[in-house]
Amino acid sequence: MDFLELQKFMHGKEGIISYMEHAVPYKVKIIEKNEKIYLHNQLAVVKSGYILERTNSLNKDIVDIDVPGDLLVGLNKNANKLVYTSYRKTKLIIFDIEELFSFLEEKELLSNFLFYLCECLDKKATFLSLVSRSKPEDRVKQVIGKLSSSDGELPFWMNKKLLSELSRSSIQTTNEIINKFTEAGLLNLDSRPWKLNSSILKDDNSVVI
Numbered sequence: 727m728d729f730l731e732l733q734k735f736m737h738g739k740e741g742i743i744s745y746m747e748h749a750v751p752y753k754v755k756i757i758e759k760n761e762k763i764y765l766h767n768q769l770a771v772v773k774s775g776y777i778l779e780r781t782n783s784l785n786k787d788i789v790d791i792d793v794p795g796d797l798l799v800g801l802n803k804n805a806n807k808l809v810y811t812s813y814r815k816t817k818l819i820i821f822d823i824e825e826l827f828s829f830l831e832e833k834e835l836l837s838n839f840l841f842y843l844c845e846c847l848d849k850k851a852t853f854l855s856l857v858s859r860s861k862p863e864d865r866v867k868q869v870i871g872k873l874s875s876s877d878g879e880l881p882f883w884m885n886k887k888l889l890s891e892l893s894r895s896s897i898q899t900t901n902e903i904i905n906k907f908t909e910a911g912l913l914n915l916d917s918r919p920w921k922l923n924s925s926i927l928k929d930d931n932s933v934v935i
């Protein structure tokens with residue numbers, strides 16, 4: 727691959743992932759709904775579907791959801807407290823970490839990829855930290871903002887139970903907050919999928935209520 731071809735793949739922040747898919751061998755795995763995924767010295771890219779990510783920290787479950795384009799990393803399944811479970815039928819492409827890193831190092835792209843990976847992990851950690859420190863109403867706003875499309879639609883599979891898990895709020899508290907948003911005309915639960923009033927979405931998909 728010459729420089730111009732490489733530039734074609736490297737355009738944009740996710741270009742290195744496109745390049746990896748083009749140049750590095752990988753396995754395709756289809757995960758059925760509610761099936762657990764164990765990664766051992768592997769890195770996966772979510773191509774379609776949704777993955778629930780649970781981490782046990784200080785005897786508390788921290789729950790997040792991975793959407794298409796997100797990266798999943800598994801180093802040692804026996805020591806890892808991180809559990810991936812498909813929330814819907816999901817397609818993954820899976821790379822062997824040693825093979826991937828060896829290839830990227832040979833192409834002098836390993837530092838680029840590690841920087842991108844650190845950015846992704848930092849963004850996730852920042853979001854989870856923000857959710858953990860916020861009041862219940864703000865936690866619900868943050869989760870809704872993260873998962874909303876640019877026109878305010880939430881994923882069709884969103885429900886109050888999952889929203890309560892992701893926002894670390896009780897179902898009762900989540901219901902009260904959602905009802906408050908609905909009564910104010912900010913959220914439509916009668917539509918499927920749920921839809922936010924797009925006027926309350928910022929450019930970065932944070933919610934202003």
